[in-house]
Amino acid sequence: MNKRINQILLFFFLFLLQVLLLNNINFLGNINPYLYIAFIFLFPLNENRFTFLFISFLLGLFIDFFSDSGGIHAFSTLFIAYFRLSFVRIYFRKNPADYPFFNLHQESFGKVFIYVSTLTVIHHLIYFSFANFSFHNISMVLINTLNTSVFTLILYFLATSVFTKSE
Amino acid sequence: MQQIIYFFQKFKYFLFFLFLEFIALTLIFNNLNFHKSKFINSANAITGGFYTKLANTSEYLHLKEDNQHLSEENKHLKNLLEQHKIVSSKDSIAIDSTLFFQKSVYSQAKIINNNYSKPFNFLTINKGKNQGVDKEMAIVNHKGIIGITESTSNNYTRVQSILNLNSEINARLKGKTSYYGTLKWDSKDYNIVQLHDIPRQAPLKIGDTIETGGKSTIFPEGIPIGSILKINQGNTAENKVDIQLFNDMSNLRYVYVVKNLDKIEIKSLENGTNE
Known part of the structure; x- marks a missing residue:
């Protein structure tokens, strides 16, 4: 029960942070970190994935409402939410029995870094491809993806190192 | 089975x-279509209310700057008024015949959400159907054009910024000649837009002013846009001119909504001849 409330709080916290603060940063002209995808990394793994997929879709959709981007955030967020499990299997070698005990903070930093950055880059690549909506300036898409991914990753790892309790 | x-x-x-x-x-495809974007946009009661609160709190930080803009605009308008004053003797009746030819009505609004870093940018303003704002009206401020209203809710309106790959606006060279072209944006720099298809014989010089052409029913004639920054030399297929905007699109707050009074008449006439 307590965990449920935590997840709901995390959802609204990330959503408000993204909409009110991070969407207006425009670092170096046009770089906005999309930190809200941290929700995908932090949501616990579960056998039943319907709720998780639906909540991720909803998170993306809420952000779309506020940033006038149609359904681009919803599409890209749902995409990494669906393929999260395959990457957990590849990088951490977990099987379904391990899912309830899986915790990102207990894994080694190198693995977590690869896992988080893969999902971030995929999300950003999809987002910027749809945001541009043409094959005209693919170089812009790639540059934007790279810059924003770096920014998002720095923020994510800074935030997790600040907010996790040291043991 | x-x-x-x-x-x-x-x-x-x-x-x-x-x-x-x-x-x-x-939703993505609907959003890109000017006439279908109804579902997901920031002009609904919830997002509008949110952004209004945010804009209300941040507006105090810009009061000084806004006052400056207002007084500058007042100065400009007073000078315009002074040019049109006719000294009339007291015993004759002055008839202002220009009143009968009024083409557009201005009303003011506030921008509560502004985007400029994406290829398809939209703004949200705090006026909607209840205040008489409809779709396809012009949004301008004292420095120049900003965009076209796109979809309205009761109290909020989404505006398609000129910084949008779908945006196409009729624009012309200011001065005695009336060479005109189409204003578009290539999504690279939010201070620079492009003027396409301007005739080769048009006498272009760097620093010349570009204004709206008045060939659409949306923008009134002669609203400033920007100045010429770069002219393409040589024989390129597309005749493209870079325009530096007068407006700083990243720093907008108060705007005017322009309603064209002749729009219905012009539209019905155009539709009538097409049939």
């Missing part, structure tokens, strides 16, 4: 995933 059920059992997550992705894709 059993196989079908088995198939659904096996791929239930994937099918659910595909279903949601399909919804998202529909």
Whole structure:
């Protein structure tokens, strides 16, 4: 029960942070970190994935409402939410029995870094491809993806190192 | 039958995933279409209310700057008024005949949400249907043009910024000649837009002013846009001119909504001749 409330709080916290603060940063002209995808990394793994997929879709959709981007955030967020499990299997070698005990903070930093950055880059690549909506300036898409991914990753790892309790 | 059920059992997550992705894709495509963007936009009661609160709190930080803009605009308007004053003797009746030819009405609004860093940018203003704002009206401020209203809710309106790949606006060279072209944006720099298809014989010079052409029913004639920054030399296929905007699109607060009074008449006339 307590965990449920935590997840709901995390959802609204990330959503408000993204909409009110991070969407207006425009670092170096046009770089906005999309930190809200941290929700995908932090949501616990579960056998039943319907709720998780639906909540991720909803998170993306809420952000779309506020940033006038149609359904681009919803599409890209749902995409990494669906393929999260395959990457957990590849990088951490977990099987379904391990899912309830899986915790990102207990894994080694190198693995977590690869896992988080893969999902971030995929999300950003999809987002910027749809945001541009043409094959005209693919170089812009790639540059934007790279810059924003770096920014998002720095923020994510800074935030997790600040907010996790040291043991 | 059993196989079908088995198939659904096996791929239930994937099918659910595909279903949601399909919804998202529909929304993306609808959003890019000027006439269909109804569902997901920031001009609804919830997002509008949110952004209004945010704009109200941040507006105090810019009071000094806004006052400066207002007084500058007042100075400009007073000078214009002074040019048109006719000294009339007291015993004759002055008839202001220009009143009969009024073409547009201005009303003021505040921008509560502004985007300029994406290829398809939109703004949200705090006036809607209840205040008489409809779609396809012009949004301008004292420095120049900003965009066109796109979809309205009761109290909020979404505006398609000129910094949008779909935006096409009729523009012309200021001065005695009236060479005109189409104003578009290439999504690279939010201070620079491009003027396409301006005739080769047009006498272009760097620093010349570009203004709206008045060939559409949306923008009134002669609203400033920007100054020429770069002219393409040589024989390129597209005759493209870079325009530096007068407006700083990243720093907008108070704007005017322009309603064209002749719009219905012009539209019905144009539709009539097409049939």
